[in-house]
Amino acid sequence: xxxIKGSDVKKVVVACDAGMGSSVLLTTQLRGSLGKYGVSVExxxxxxxxxxxxxxxxxxxxxxxxxxRVPGTVVKGFRMFLGDPVFTEVESAIRDGGTLxx
Numbered sequence: 001x002x003x004i005k006g007s008d009v010k011k012v013v014v015a016c017d018a019g020m021g022s023s024v025l026l027t028t029q030l031r032g033s034l035g036k037y038g039v040s041v042e043x044x045x046x047x048x049x050x051x052x053x054x055x056x057x058x059x060x061x062x063x064x065x066x067x068x069r070v071p072g073t074v075v076k077g078f079r080m081f082l083g084d085p086v087f088t089e090v091e092s093a094i095r096d097g098g099t100l101x102x
Contacts, residue, residue, distance in 0.1 A: 015057070
């Protein structure tokens with residue numbers, strides 16, 4: 001199990017596989033909400049997640065693949081592209097210095 005303090009998160013990667021555009025929209029949304037804390041948000045295919053990612057957000061069904069791509073990096077799976085509690089958890093941890101774990 002990996003963990004990271006929210007204050008140490010500088011790069012979030014939204015990883016996808018389907019190519020339907022929903023993850024790109026999520027990336028844009030998260031840039032707005034996390035950018036004010038000095039966090040960059042990028043989009044990448046799950047099989048090409050950059051190794052310098054501090055935190056990876058991906059659909060629950062892709063989380064295991066993401067963990068094999070970047071072992072030791074926190075991978076948070078979500079169910080819904082809009083309004084998923086994971087996004088609130090991530091922003092709160094970054095804002096308040098809490099810990100994120102997968």
